[in-house]
Amino acid sequence: YGLHLVLLLNIPHIQDPYYRFNDVMYRWISLDNWTYSRTFKTPFDVRKWQKVNLVFEGVDTVAQILINNITVGRTDNMFSRYSFDITSIIKEVNFVEVRFLSAISYAAEQSRCHTAYSIPPACPPPVQKGECHANFIRKEQCSFSWDWGPSFPTQGIWKDVRIEAYNHYHLIYFTLTPFFVKSAQQWSLEIESIFDVVSSKPVSGLVTVSIPKLQTQQTYSVKLQPGEGSIVLLVNINENATVETWWPNGHGKQTGYNMTTVFIMEAGYKIEKFSKAYFRTVELVQEPISGSPGLSFYFRINGRPIFIKGSNWIPADSFQDRVTYDTAFQQCPNPSSAGRCKCIPASFSLPILLQPPCISLLRLLLKSAADANMNALRVWGGGVYEQDEFYDICDELGIMIWQDFMFACALYPTDQNYLESIRAEVTHQIRRLKSHPSIILWSGNNENEAAIASNWFSVPYADREVYVRDYVMLYVKNIREIVLAEDKSRPFIASSPTNGLESVKEGWLSQNPYDTHYGDTHFYDYSNDCWDWTLYPKTRFASEYGFQSWPSFSTLEKVSSAEDWSYTSNFSLHRQHHENGNDEMIQQIERHFKLPQSTNPIKKFKDMIYLTQVMQAQCVKTETEFYRFSQSEIIKGEGHTMGALYWQLNDIWQAPSWASLEYGGKWKLLHYFAQNFFAPLLPVAYEDGGALYIYGVSDLHTDRQLTLGVTVHTWSSLEPVCSLVKDDVTVKAQSAVPIYKEPISDLLRRCRNCTRKSCVVTFYLVGEGGLRSPTNHHFLSSLKDAVGLEKTQLSASVSQQDSIYIFDLQTTAIAPFVSLDVGSIKGRFNENGFLMTKKRKLVVFYPWEPTTVEELEKSLSLTSLMDVV
Numbered sequence: 001y002g003l004h005l006v007l008l009l010n011i012p013h014i015q016d017p018y019y020r021f022n023d024v025m026y027r028w029i030s031l032d033n034w035t036y037s038r039t040f041k042t043p044f045d046v047r048k049w050q051k052v053n054l055v056f057e058g059v060d061t062v063a064q065i066l067i068n069n070i071t072v073g074r075t076d077n078m079f080s081r082y083s084f085d086i087t088s089i090i091k092e093v094n095f096v097e098v099r100f101l102s103a104i105s106y107a108a109e110q111s112r113c114h115t116a117y118s119i120p121p122a123c124p125p126p127v128q129k130g131e132c133h134a135n136f137i138r139k140e141q142c143s144f145s146w147d148w149g150p151s152f153p154t155q156g157i158w159k160d161v162r163i164e165a166y167n168h169y170h171l172i173y174f175t176l177t178p179f180f181v182k183s184a185q186q187w188s189l190e191i192e193s194i195f196d197v198v199s200s201k202p203v204s205g206l207v208t209v210s211i212p213k214l215q216t217q218q219t220y221s222v223k224l225q226p227g228e229g230s231i232v233l234l235v236n237i238n239e240n241a242t243v244e245t246w247w248p249n250g251h252g253k254q255t256g257y258n259m260t261t262v263f264i265m266e267a268g269y270k271i272e273k274f275s276k277a278y279f280r281t282v283e284l285v286q287e288p289i290s291g292s293p294g295l296s297f298y299f300r301i302n303g304r305p306i307f308i309k310g311s312n313w314i315p316a317d318s319f320q321d322r323v324t325y326d327t328a329f330q331q332c333p334n335p336s337s338a339g340r341c342k343c344i345p346a347s348f349s350l351p352i353l354l355q356p357p358c359i360s361l362l363r364l365l366l367k368s369a370a371d372a373n374m375n376a377l378r379v380w381g382g383g384v385y386e387q388d389e390f391y392d393i394c395d396e397l398g399i400m401i402w403q404d405f406m407f408a409c410a411l412y413p414t415d416q417n418y419l420e421s422i423r424a425e426v427t428h429q430i431r432r433l434k435s436h437p438s439i440i441l442w443s444g445n446n447e448n449e450a451a452i453a454s455n456w457f458s459v460p461y462a463d464r465e466v467y468v469r470d471y472v473m474l475y476v477k478n479i480r481e482i483v484l485a486e487d488k489s490r491p492f493i494a495s496s497p498t499n500g501l502e503s504v505k506e507g508w509l510s511q512n513p514y515d516t517h518y519g520d521t522h523f524y525d526y527s528n529d530c531w532d533w534t535l536y537p538k539t540r541f542a543s544e545y546g547f548q549s550w551p552s553f554s555t556l557e558k559v560s561s562a563e564d565w566s567y568t569s570n571f572s573l574h575r576q577h578h579e580n581g582n583d584e585m586i587q588q589i590e591r592h593f594k595l596p597q598s599t600n601p602i603k604k605f606k607d608m609i610y611l612t613q614v615m616q617a618q619c620v621k622t623e624t625e626f627y628r629f630s631q632s633e634i635i636k637g638e639g640h641t642m643g644a645l646y647w648q649l650n651d652i653w654q655a656p657s658w659a660s661l662e663y664g665g666k667w668k669l670l671h672y673f674a675q676n677f678f679a680p681l682l683p684v685a686y687e688d689g690g691a692l693y694i695y696g697v698s699d700l701h702t703d704r705q706l707t708l709g710v711t712v713h714t715w716s717s718l719e720p721v722c723s724l725v726k727d728d729v730t731v732k733a734q735s736a737v738p739i740y741k742e743p744i745s746d747l748l749r750r751c752r753n754c755t756r757k758s759c760v761v762t763f764y765l766v767g768e769g770g771l772r773s774p775t776n777h778h779f780l781s782s783l784k785d786a787v788g789l790e791k792t793q794l795s796a797s798v799s800q801q802d803s804i805y806i807f808d809l810q811t812t813a814i815a816p817f818v819s820l821d822v823g824s825i826k827g828r829f830n831e832n833g834f835l836m837t838k839k840r841k842l843v844v845f846y847p848w849e850p851t852t853v854e855e856l857e858k859s860l861s862l863t864s865l866m867d868v869v
Contacts, residue, residue, distance in 0.1 A: 018559045018653050021574055023150035030104055030153040037097040046090050049165040051198045056082045058159025061139040062106045066097040077138035079385055079425045100155040103137055110136035117466055119411050120457035128577045135410040138421055141382040147578040148657035152318040168268055169197045169224055173431040177489045178279045187237040187279050197229045205265030211257050214241040245302045246280040246437040248375040249398035250680055278437035284491035286501045292634045294517025297500055297540035298642030307631055308643035309678040310376035315383040316361055316650055323361050364665040365650050366393045372671055373678035376400040378645050381446035382408030385429045394438035401438045405479055407445035414473045426479050430486040442483050442492045444475035449495035450513045472508050496543050497521050516638050526584040529591050530619035533626045533686050538638035542627050546647035546658040548581050549616035550609045554823040555662045559654045566601055567608045575655040589615045592782040598869050607868045614817045617669040617833055620646050624677045625684040629695040632735040669833035676774040683763050685778040694740035696731035704731050706767040708739055712751040713837050714758050715814055716788030722751040756780040757787040777835050794862040798853045805845040805856055811836050815864035823859040825851050
């Protein structure tokens with residue numbers, strides 16, 4: 001009910017679907033069938049065209065399409081493009097209907113009809129308050145609910161609809177694939193154009209390809225056959241031209257070249273196609289590693305190994321129409337009389353804004369990822385293949401995309417109709433997306449290899465072979481075959497997590513897809529101490545891991561009422577879709593912090609929210625830093641970790657989740673921490689065998705001679721008790737190397753008889769030309785046991801400087817986890833959640849909308865750990 005919900009909201013018949021318990025209250029909408037209809041005049045003379053098509057770029061999901069009371073087709077796949085021939089039906093004035101069937105009813109009926117054997121899971125866990133049989137419908141799987149999201153099984157037209165009329169031929173798909181020919185040391189570009197040819201005879205003509213900046217222009221004689229004809233052209237780039245390659249964020253530029261392709265065919269009209277050509281290569285390297293069993297698992301871009309830093313992407317809203325440019329006016333400071341504002345151009349970049357722009361939600365979220373030093377996101381397989389704008393922005397920002405196909409945490413049917421629908425879906429999505437340099441991998445599904453290997457659904461062993469056969473049929477014999485035929489430029493893996501080539505060797509289903517010696521792993525542990533790095537798998541690639549937290553009070557306030565503002569309220573329980581999630585957060589917090597005891601219920605709730613964010617940030621920091629410092633070493637056969645994608649980047653609604661960006665884009669403390677733990681240069685500390693180790697982690701392309709500064713404070717003083725400066729520290733390019741080691745006992749003795757409970761260690765790296773790492777910290781004990789921590793007086797004055805705001809922060813004592821929050825004012829700080837060890841600190845606020853010093857001062861709340869009472 002995507003479109004229908006918007007209509008209801010605008011009339012308005014219903015409240016915000018995210019308000020309080022409305023996800024359950026409005027269940028009736030998705031249980032009903034809805035019909036969309038309208039009358040329209042054809043804007044052309046229908047007699048002049050050989051073929052007229054009604055084209056739907058996206059229908060969600062099961063519908064019958066009628067024009068002038070004649071059924072022209074049916075849809076059953078949210079992810080496919082549908083084109084219906086209406087040449088003989090269209091008139092001057094027409095009546096069109098799209099009759100939708102409830103996705104819930106359809107999925108249930110499909111499941112009932114599958115009588116040979118059951119396809120689990122039948123339903124989500126009760127805590128998710130969701131709908132059943134999502135695996136029987138080709139629709140956004142999480143729209144039936146997930147452990148971080150509501151159940152809103154939408155129905156409606158979720159992408160463009162248009163009428164296409166043409167004679168002779170029509171261009172449907174146009175794709176570009178770059179290749180580097182090593183023997184010739186030359187780039188070439190494969191251009192594939194797919195046409196609908198309505199002429200009864202072959203159509204000949206000329207195609208001219210021009211890339212002016214690369215001094216490349218070539219003309220080809222071509223011939224199109226009747227039916228679906230395709231033209232494949234190989235363009236050799238002028239060998240005298242210098243080709244700048246596309247690089248991931250932090251490793252170089254994202255250069256693209258304007259390209260014009262002109263088709264002039266004998267049958268008539270000219271087609272001119274303007275596009276952007278990018279040049280980059282990608283390899284997934286799975287090779288033996290010296291001193292270790294198993295195989296490596298890392299990405300080489302343009303021949304350079306790249307450590308993958310980032311997160312996992314889920315749909316940014318249950319209602320896709322709220323994510324697009326069309327609705328960006330909601331964040332626009334000066335809407336026009338038409339209720340829209342002109343959105344900022346694609347070249348817009350944060351953090352410095354001269355004019356507060358109208359920002360699409362996609363750009364806001366993706367720019368926040370790039371600003372936190374991320375170079376990759378995994379588009380997770382339980383959501384949607386994202387819209388074109390998403391991939392365009394990723395191309396522009398240098399964010400690599402690990403692209404799942406849309407299958408997640410379930411087994412799936414493989415009857416003929418289902419497979420046909422999937423083949424059309426996969427073919428369409430590859431043709432739509434493969435020109436994007438940002439996409440570096442196709443992955444068949446999320447966690448379904450693990451589901452069978454670990455028998456998540458308690459399948460009797462005697463029946464296992466049926467599901468193994470279905471698995472291979474779907475992901476290998478269908479999806480993989482289509483990927484190999486449609487796109488030879490990227491690697492493919494059948495699942496995540498997987499053992500990669502080892503899984504292939506074991507018949508595509510390995511015994512243990514979580515084996516740290518192969519492929520990628522997903523890892524979650526809520527019952528043990530997240531500060532203990534020894535618990536984490538020394539894996540080749542960590543593609544999912546994380547901890548929950550609550551979004552800020554200002555985000556929750558919009559969808560709740562005063563009676564909900566308690567950690568144990570019905571609302572808080574209703575909003576938590578992960579079994580025992582609220583208790584697990586408390587248990588993790590209690591290991592290292594004191595729980596709030598305030599007698600003021602709202603303060604107690606706000607303190608609890610703050611502590612969940614502190615806990616989440618510190619937990620994910622510890623785990624991510626472990627993965628980063630494991631990249632260059634093998635310990636007991638494990639290591640060479642080359643990727644860290646935490647779960648998850650963004651939120652689908654206002655609720656507790658693993659996200660680092662709240663619904664709407666506000667940064668949680670985790671996202672500010674990510675900016676540091678993903679920094680291109682970072683010192684990382686850990687304890688082992690009674691000693692403190694510091695590693696220098698670098699994504700830089702050259703070795704650097706740096707200075708390491710190590711400072712020890714007592715909790716009770718802003719004056720350091722001791723500091724150490726170590727010069728000529730060599731930090732190697734794109735590696736993690738040990739640069740400091742000292743027994744903890746020696747460190748404590750050296751620093752005026754510090755104790756673990758009374759002191760804290762901070763450290764940083766600095767080099768020539770202004771090169772500096774973030775200042776990192778290492779706690780020697782739990783902060784609930786810290787001796788000497790005092791309640792500080794935190795204050796801030798705010799001033800404006802051009803388009804940014806400066807917060808001049810002052811403290812009377814050391815303050816851990818200082819958090820600045822300006823409520824609902826949209827924007828972000830340059831840092832947050834930091835350990836304040838100096839009396840004064842300047843923090844910058846970058847607004848995403850117009851604001852004033854007065855508004856910021858009025859909205860500001862300052863919190864540090866000792867403010868939690």
